[in-house]
Amino acid sequence: xxxxxxxxxxxxxxxxxxxxxxxxxxLQPAVVDGRVEVSFQLADAFGDxxxxxxxxxxxxxxxxxxxxLRDRHRWWNDELAEATLEVVAxxxxxxxxxxxxxxxxxxxxxxxxxxxxxxxxxxMTRFERVPMFTTSDLQGGPGSRFLLKARAELGSKTWLSFIxxxxxxxWTASRKFQLREP
Amino acid sequence: xxxLESFHKRRRDARFILRMLVVLLICLTAVFYLLQKSRxxxxxxxxxxxxxxxxxxINVVLILAVLFVLARSIFKLLLERRARILGAKFRxxxxxxxxxxxxxPVLVMFxxxxxxxxxxxxxxxxxxxxxxxxxxxAVAENLLRSSEQATLHDARLIASELSGLELDxxxxxxxxxxxxxxxxxxxxxxFLGVYREADFVTAVVDPDAGLGDLPEPHRSMLLEAAVGGExxxxxxPPRGDGQLVLAAVxxxxxxxxxxxxxxxxxxxxxxxxxxxxxIDAYQQYRQLETQKPELRTSQVLIxxxxxxxxxxxxxxxxxxxxRQVTQPIEALAEGTRRISGGDxxxxxxxxxxxxxxxxVSSFNMMTAELQRSRREREERTQELxxxxxxxxxxxxxxxxVLQSVAAGVIAVDREERVFLCNDAALAMLRxxxxxxxxRPIREVWADDERRKLLPLLESDAAADDxxxxxxxxxxxxxxxxxxxxxxxxxxxxxxxxxALREPDGSPLGQVLxxxxxxxxxxxxxxxxxxxxxxxxxxxxxxxxxxxxLAAERVLRRHRQGQxxxxxxxxxxxxxxxxxxxxxxxxxxFSRFARMPRPQPADVDLAGMVQETVKLYRSVKPGVEVAGDxxxxxxxxxxxxxxxxxxxxxxxxNAVEATEAPGRVDVRTARTDGRVQLVVADTGRGIPPEAxxxxxxxxxxxxxxxxxxxxxxxxxxxxxxHGTIRVExxxxxxxxxxxxxxxx
Numbered sequence: 001x002x003x004x005x006x007x008x009x010x011x012x013x014x015x016x017x018x019x020x021x022x023x024x025x026x027l028q029p030a031v032v033d034g035r036v037e038v039s040f041q042l043a044d045a046f047g048d049x050x051x052x053x054x055x056x057x058x059x060x061x062x063x064x065x066x067x068x069l070r071d072r073h074r075w076w077n078d079e080l081a082e083a084t085l086e087v088v089a090x091x092x093x094x095x096x097x098x099x100x101x102x103x104x105x106x107x108x109x110x111x112x113x114x115x116x117x118x119x120x121x122x123x124m125t126r127f128e129r130v131p132m133f134t135t136s137d138l139q140g141g142p143g144s145r146f147l148l149k150a151r152a153e154l155g156s157k158t159w160l161s162f163i164x165x166x167x168x169x170x171w172t173a174s175r176k177f178q179l180r181e182p
Numbered sequence: 183x184x185x186l187e188s189f190h191k192r193r194r195d196a197r198f199i200l201r202m203l204v205v206l207l208i209c210l211t212a213v214f215y216l217l218q219k220s221r222x223x224x225x226x227x228x229x230x231x232x233x234x235x236x237x238x239x240i241n242v243v244l245i246l247a248v249l250f251v252l253a254r255s256i257f258k259l260l261l262e263r264r265a266r267i268l269g270a271k272f273r274x275x276x277x278x279x280x281x282x283x284x285x286x287p288v289l290v291m292f293x294x295x296x297x298x299x300x301x302x303x304x305x306x307x308x309x310x311x312x313x314x315x316x317x318x319x320a321v322a323e324n325l326l327r328s329s330e331q332a333t334l335h336d337a338r339l340i341a342s343e344l345s346g347l348e349l350d351x352x353x354x355x356x357x358x359x360x361x362x363x364x365x366x367x368x369x370x371x372x373f374l375g376v377y378r379e380a381d382f383v384t385a386v387v388d389p390d391a392g393l394g395d396l397p398e399p400h401r402s403m404l405l406e407a408a409v410g411g412e413x414x415x416x417x418x419p420p421r422g423d424g425q426l427v428l429a430a431v432x433x434x435x436x437x438x439x440x441x442x443x444x445x446x447x448x449x450x451x452x453x454x455x456x457x458x459x460x461i462d463a464y465q466q467y468r469q470l471e472t473q474k475p476e477l478r479t480s481q482v483l484i485x486x487x488x489x490x491x492x493x494x495x496x497x498x499x500x501x502x503x504x505r506q507v508t509q510p511i512e513a514l515a516e517g518t519r520r521i522s523g524g525d526x527x528x529x530x531x532x533x534x535x536x537x538x539x540x541x542v543s544s545f546n547m548m549t550a551e552l553q554r555s556r557r558e559r560e561e562r563t564q565e566l567x568x569x570x571x572x573x574x575x576x577x578x579x580x581x582x583v584l585q586s587v588a589a590g591v592i593a594v595d596r597e598e599r600v601f602l603c604n605d606a607a608l609a610m611l612r613x614x615x616x617x618x619x620x621r622p623i624r625e626v627w628a629d630d631e632r633r634k635l636l637p638l639l640e641s642d643a644a645a646d647d648x649x650x651x652x653x654x655x656x657x658x659x660x661x662x663x664x665x666x667x668x669x670x671x672x673x674x675x676x677x678x679x680x681a682l683r684e685p686d687g688s689p690l691g692q693v694l695x696x697x698x699x700x701x702x703x704x705x706x707x708x709x710x711x712x713x714x715x716x717x718x719x720x721x722x723x724x725x726x727x728x729x730x731l732a733a734e735r736v737l738r739r740h741r742q743g744q745x746x747x748x749x750x751x752x753x754x755x756x757x758x759x760x761x762x763x764x765x766x767x768x769x770x771f772s773r774f775a776r777m778p779r780p781q782p783a784d785v786d787l788a789g790m791v792q793e794t795v796k797l798y799r800s801v802k803p804g805v806e807v808a809g810d811x812x813x814x815x816x817x818x819x820x821x822x823x824x825x826x827x828x829x830x831x832x833x834x835n836a837v838e839a840t841e842a843p844g845r846v847d848v849r850t851a852r853t854d855g856r857v858q859l860v861v862a863d864t865g866r867g868i869p870p871e872a873x874x875x876x877x878x879x880x881x882x883x884x885x886x887x888x889x890x891x892x893x894x895x896x897x898x899x900x901x902x903h904g905t906i907r908v909e910x911x912x913x914x915x916x917x918x919x920x921x922x923x924x925x
Contacts, residue, residue, distance in 0.1 A: 057465040057469050094457075095415055162483060164234040
């Protein structure tokens with residue numbers, strides 16, 4: 001009896017377990033003109049479910065949380081600054097266009113129209129050299145090494161039909177870098 | 183004061199309950215409002231799942247609150263049960279009942295309502311609805327796409343007419359406008375614009391279309407057309423309602439390259455609105471469908487919140503009601519335990535309602551009554567102890583007094599058990615205290631001698647009337663003389679008996695006071711014998727004097743030479759007579775000294791009395807002698823001759839003492855198994871001081887005789903185990919009473 005109950009519970013948990021295995025890749029920092037620009041892409045996040053949700057007209061957002069840290073040898077890294085980049089997509093069914101808004105730390109920095117799924121997916125998941133920090137945020141000596149950590153918050157879903165849970169990717173770390181501009 | 187505190191506590195409780203009810207009402211109202219408004223919640227809010235998280239955490243808090251309330255109660259109940267507190271089991275049952283009664287219906291209602299809700303949500307997304315909306319939206323989109331295609335077609339046609347158009351000559355613009363205007367009218371368009379890539383060149387507008395201002399095609403559309411592509415896009419008109427369908431196509435051969443022609447056709451407001459509504463409706467439906475899990479979850483969470491609120495309230499109320507019942511019962515149980523432990527000052531001070539209030543009040547009244555009773559009992563105990571101490575002191579004093587008096591005192595209770603016996607009594611009776619104390623008097627005096635004292639205790643009447651034993655004689659009223667042989671010695675005691683009675687008169691026991699008369703009697707007897715010797719000497723001397731005188735007369739005559747014949751004859755006669763007197767006197771003494779042992783037999787008292795009375799009837803004129811024999815006292819068990827002698831002695835004395843006119847009565851009677859022989863006269867009586875010596879030998883009030891008559895009578899009566907007493911016979915005279923055993 002107990003084994004049957006355990007089996008049923010296991011099935012429920014397996015069914016309720018998140019199937020999306022999105023991850024942030026290619027997190028690359030670049031120091032240009034006193035700014036730290038960040039490039040990355042989100043893989044395996046833009047599924048049919050996301051597309052259906054966008055096409056239903058619901059504003060759908062991905063929030064990218066990027067943290068700048070100073071590397072410390074054999075010790076916890078020192079968190080220097082944090083920035084968010086929120087990408088919100090809205091579909092216009094009459095014009096059949098996707099309006100994509102980019103907000104950094106809550107402020108609208110860019111709006112873009114996408115007319116296809118590929119264009120939309122690229123706008124929402126691929127980022128090249130997005131300025132996120134200024135070098136004035138960075139503290140440390142000339143030899144200090146820094147790194148970035150980022151993750152994406154993809155909204156939420158319900159577990160066991162009534163427990164809402166956040167859907168996030170794991171933290172992804174960049175290579176370590178110094179304040180030497182190319 | 184207690185009532186006031188109880189009142190305040192109840193008022194506080196009532197306020198608390200009222201506040202809780204108000205809070206619950208507010209919560210329920212808020213939830214209901216939220217439930218109603220949840221349909222109109224902005225999509226963004228729902229889409230971001232903010233509502234879900236808020237609801238979820240509210241539910242978590244409520245679940246924790248319910249669990250806390252339940253766990254706290256269960257933990258307390260477990261502790262109480264483990265501590266074996268009285269009433270814990272009852273409280274457990276009550277709490278389980280109340281919580282179960284609230285929990286089960288609420289959970290059933292939650293499950294049932296949840297199922298209904300899910301079914302309702304499913305019905306919202308029923309297939310027919312989705313199909314109608316999708317088809318409607320498709321129709322609207324097809325209309326738009328058709329309009330776009332038509333506009334594109336017209337744009338292509340006009341663009342081909344504009345092939346080779348030079349765009350960088352401003353002077354050509356007026357001519358271009360004149361070329362565009364007929365095309366606008368011919369193709370029934372509302373807008374025609376020429377752009378160089380994304381830059382505006384010129385445009386014509388149908389003045390009847392009411393666009394108000396030039397529309398602005400989207401840059402991306404212009405750029406797409408500039409590189410050779412085509413693009414169509416419906417946009418809202420600059421002014422007014424409707425939908426302006428723009429189509430951008432490249433102008434072939436334009437100089438420079440990148441010329442774009444944009445054609446616009448305005449859909450009528452009615453068509454545009456309907457189209458938009460159809461598309462919007464389907465979009466909204468799709469949004470709802472996309473949000474279906476979230477909507478379902480939010481509904482479940484809202485309903486769960488309501489359920490938990492109700493459950494929390496009902497559980498709390500259940501526990502509160504259980505506490506209202508169990509608290510007084512527990513307090514009563516605790517009170518019972520305390521009171522059984524002796525703490526009568528404990529009071530149950532728990533507010534209760536209805537019958538429980540009556541029970542608590544009755545319990546407190548009972549406790550107060552018990553406390554009052556105990557206080558009174560303690561006071562009475564103290565009083566009794568004080569009285570006992572006083573009694574003990576008095577008893578000690580009494581014992582000291584009794585021990586110090588020369589008289590022996592023996593007291594027996596109602597069961598004739600000795601409870602008091604002083605040292606004098608023990609010494610008189612030659613007994614120890616151990617033999618006497620707390621033992622029945624009949625065991626204490628079981629021997630032949632001391633048993634003679636028992637008749638004094640047999641009954642009030644017997645004791646008052648005198649003992650039937652020959653050794654017990656009535657000395658005077660209330661006292662008896664008893665002679666015993668103790669330790670080989672004759673002892674004579676004067677015994678007085680008194681009844682001990684309760685204040686209400688009921689018998690309590692008896693007390694005997696013994697006075698040792700042995701020495702006194704011995705002294706009296708010595709004195710009596712002295713008197714007897716004196717009188718014997720006197721009596722002997724009396725005849726000797728005539729004898730001496732007669733002898734001296736004969737001797738004198740003889741010496742004088744006279745004739746002694748006559749004198750001798752007289753003298754001899756006198757001497758003989760006096761010698762006879764002396765002889766009679768000696769005989770009487772001898773008879774007294776040699777009193778024979780009585781030979782008892784059945785005596786016919788009636789005959790004896792009548793015969794004796796007859797002898798004395800005519801002895802003294804004027805003195806009537808009468809006899810009266812009771813039928814039940816016609817016989818006695820005695821020596822007939824000795825009894826007759828005693829009767830004659832008494833009768834003789836009575837007749838001699840009675841002067842004419844007078845009366846002497848001889849009668850018999852029966853009392854308590856004893857026969858009385860009474861001789862009563864109306865003579866001169868006997869002085870009190872003489873009564874004490876009356877039965878002593880040689881005591882006489884007559885001034886003649888030997889004085890042995892009554893001594894002999896007393897001896898005869900004593901030998902018959904009887905008693906004799908002398909009393910006055912009012913108004914004058916004397917009564918002698920002889921009491922003999924009937925047999």
